[in-house]
Amino acid sequence: MATFQIEGGQALKGEIQPQGAKNEALQILCAVLLTNETVKINNIPDIRDVNKLIDILSNLGVKIQKLGNGTYSFKSDELNLDYLESEQFKQEGSGLRGSIMIVGPLLGRFGRGYIPRPGGDKIGRRRLDTHFEGFIKLGAEFRYNKEERFYGVEAPKGLKGTFMLLEEASVTGTANIVMAAALAEGETTIYNAACEPYLQQLCKMLVSMGAKIDGIGSNMLKITGVKELGGCTHTILPDMVEIGSWIGLAAMTKSEITIKNVSWDNLGLIPTTFRKLGITIERKGDDIYIPAHKNGYEVQSFIDGSIMNISDAPWPGFTPDLLSIILVVATQAKGSVLIHQKMFESRLFFVDKLIDMGAKIILCDPHRATVIGHNFESQLKATTMTSPDIRAGISLLIAALSAKGTSTIHNIEQIDRGYEDIDGRLKKIGAKITRL
Template identity: 65%
Template sequence: MASFEVIGGNKLKGDIHPQGAKNEALQILCAVLLTAEPVTVSNIPDIRDVNKLIELLADLGVKVTRNAPDTYTFQADDINLEYLKTDSYVAQGRAIRGSVMIMGPLLARFGTCMLPKPGGDKIGRRRMDTHFIGLQKLGATFTYDSQDSFFHIEAPNKLKGTYMLLDEASVTGTANIVMGAVLAEGITTIYNAACEPYLQQLCKMLCRMGAKITGVGSNLLTIEGVEKLGGTEHRMLPDMIEIGSFMGLAAMTGSEITIKNAQIPELGIIPDTFRSLGVKMEFQGDDIYLPAQDHYEIDTYIDGSILTIADQIWPGFTPDLISVALVTATQAKGTVLIHQKMFESRLFFVDKLIDMGAQIILCDPHRATVIGQNRQIPLRGISMTSPDIRAGVALLIAALSAEGRSIIDNVEQIDRGYQYIDKRLNAIGADIRRL
């Protein structure tokens, strides 16, 4: 288990380039299974979850060529379905959440898939019903081996287009269903579909491969199935979660940072949400300039009542930045209610912030009230453990702003979602040492 030793209190200064989007990568990489032709993908982040998925694809028979540090060509022209029955595949599938998205492509193209219960963050229940129900409506059949936590999925007569209303606007669920529907017979209509930029990117890539999808960017997708898909080239967006993390980092540490090539039109309300916490920023072309701030103040509502920041489905505020918004508020002036609706364990990391001196009331598993200290009482360094990717980076931001030395254990969790984060932050003035 690796750890970070962090000496807090340094002000950072300089440019930082966001990595490619992790959540987009997991969808795009699974989509290469839909064609026997080469697919070249660039701006792929070099992070644990993505690298593990690439290894899984290679072991499944996908030819993987690394053309540059962030660019790969994939060709799935000789898939070995027998690999799905091996212990190695079970271990790989259980290690990452993204493995669930091989279901749609394999069912659409080969009519079969086996899936161990996928891994991922320990942030509460993460049901997969949307994936399974959607694929069932397309004609797949499921059996579940509860003893081995293993799903057997079959569609021997090819998937068939249909109408469906999703029970939740799941991003990965929508992606799985879309990838199944593009090769299904007939027309599929998906209502209450997710419409995040990552899902839009997947649909645009599939259309370049020959798919027929309309309604991209809305919650109503119509897909006319085609016989086969071809190859393409695709470049991934910068990671909006990392961009939001840098906004919080700049405010907490009083740093002057420029986020380069941020694809601002794809960020939704992320900038305005951090502005509501008092974070100043300027858009300079496609860069985001964050000036050094000695103090920042949380907005109130027009009638003076306490601000609430809650996660919502897109285009609302993404759940993956709730942890960062919470930690950013701890040194602001004012009070905010943080409402994390989706996962019941995502706020449990706040006990570490309280140990550091933050004023937080955990109301219940979903809500926390943060009383900002306006830098009057700085956080203090402590030893702590990263419970998941997003809480891990929130604790790293807290440690960088704190007085003294902090130790963060289990930083493999942070590595799952943030590429070389210690080296990149050290390059602009942080003091982080990997132990």
């Protein structure tokens, strides 16, 4: 278990370049299985979860070449599908939730796909029903080995397009079904589809490979199946969650930071939501400039004067991955805010660590927390803590960087799952952080 030691209370200054988007990369990498031609992908982040998936693809038989920093080529012309039922895959796939998205492309192309029950963050229940119900509606047969916790779908006669109304607008579920439907016979309509920018990116990539998809960016996708797909070149967007993390870091540490090349048009409500906490965010071309908040920042209130409420929602609502950041930033705001995490019932359970640091937080229930901001009248105090998941981990790191004294964060492998060389990049803008 690796550890960070952080000397807090340092103002940072400089420019930081966001990495490629983790959530997009996991979808895009699975899509290379749809064709036997070469697929080139740019801006792949060098993080644990993505590297795990690349290893799984390699073990499956995908020919992979690293062409440069963040650029790879993939060719899936000689796959070893027996690997999917091996003990090796059961172990490797179970450690990565994103591995579920290899099932759709394999089912569409080869008529079968298997996956062990995947792992990932310990943030609450994350159902897979949407994925498999979609496959079943396309004509696949589902089986589950309860003892081995192993899922399988098979469609020896191929998939046929149909209409489906998804019970939830699952991003990974929509991605999986779209990839399977791209090679199904006839037209598939997916209503209540997720429409996040990263799902849009996947659809655009598939279109460049020869897929026929209408309604990209909406919650109704129409996919007309084709017999085969070809190669393409694709560039991954910057990671919006990392961008939000840097906004929160700048505010909490009273730092002057420029976040470069953020793809503003794909940020949705992220700038607006941070502005609700009183944070100044300036657009300079395609960069975000955040001045040093030397006088702090004040939470807005609603028109009727009621307490500010910030909650997550499917896109174009505010992403749940940034609510942990919002919560920690609110601890030093002037005013109070209610954080409502609707999607995951365990994601707010890291607040006890912030309370230990001196934050004023009332955990109302597993989904809601009220934060009474300090307005920088008292600093958070350094402590020793353990990172429970990616987003809580980065939130605790931001708290430690703003706190007085030296903090220790254990289990930083969780942070490494989603943030590339985070200590190296933070050091370049003045952070005092050591990896042990």
